[in-house]
Amino acid sequence: MIEAGTILLMAVFALLAIHSTLLRLAVIHLAIFSLLAAFLYLLYAAPELAIAEAVIGSGLVTLLYLAALKRNKVYTIAILAEGYRFRLSDAYINYMERSKALREIRRFFELREYEPQIIYSEKTLQEALLEPRFDLIILEEKDDIVAYGSDESFVVEELELMFRIQGTEAGIRFRQYSQGEVIS
Numbered sequence: 001m002i003e004a005g006t007i008l009l010m011a012v013f014a015l016l017a018i019h020s021t022l023l024r025l026a027v028i029h030l031a032i033f034s035l036l037a038a039f040l041y042l043l044y045a046a047p048e049l050a051i052a053e054a055v056i057g058s059g060l061v062t063l064l065y066l067a068a069l070k071r072n073k074v075y076t077i078a079i080l081a082e083g084y085r086f087r088l089s090d091a092y093i094n095y096m097e098r099s100k101a102l103r104e105i106r107r108f109f110e111l112r113e114y115e116p117q118i119i120y121s122e123k124t125l126q127e128a129l130l131e132p133r134f135d136l137i138i139l140e141e142k143d144d145i146v147a148y149g150s151d152e153s154f155v156v157e158e159l160e161l162m163f164r165i166q167g168t169e170a171g172i173r174f175r176q177y178s179q180g181e182v183i184s
Helices: 002-019 023-043 047-070 090-098 100-111 125-130 154-166
Strands: 073-080 114-121 136-141 144-150 172-177
Touching: 002 023, 023 047, 073 100, 073 125, 090 100, 090 114, 100 114, 100 136, 100 154, 125 136, 125 144, 144 154, 154 172
Parallel strands: 073 114, 073 136, 144 172
Antiparallel strands: 136 144
């Protein structure tokens, strides 16, 4: 009975690790999976294997994964559903995910080995500009997409330059702002 429960919990944590959208959370789920495997080895009277699994699988491998992820550059992109036409809905998220501009922005960051973290928000532009965790803010204004980036960010300048050089039909404009600036 305990074995079946442990195996079921292992399956749950394996699925959580696979379907987790946050890499750090997936690593934690794998560590718990490994601890459950160590417990299962203990139930099957294999203490040497249990100790090895606990030390190597849960401890050392988890620390190595977390150290590697700490070096990973995450770039947070906020997509605002502000405006008279849209509210944050599945239809709006699907519309933005299919947009050429967002596909090209994702590709830009992936080529530079950044991990683009897309956050959909109903914050106003002013609230988002004051939010320090947003590296890039995307807002649809009428028929254009406007990307707001910090004037201190070289990545935003490079992204804008890439759009200008390639001359894409993505219909995106860039606007740089200073921290704490009020944009009307």
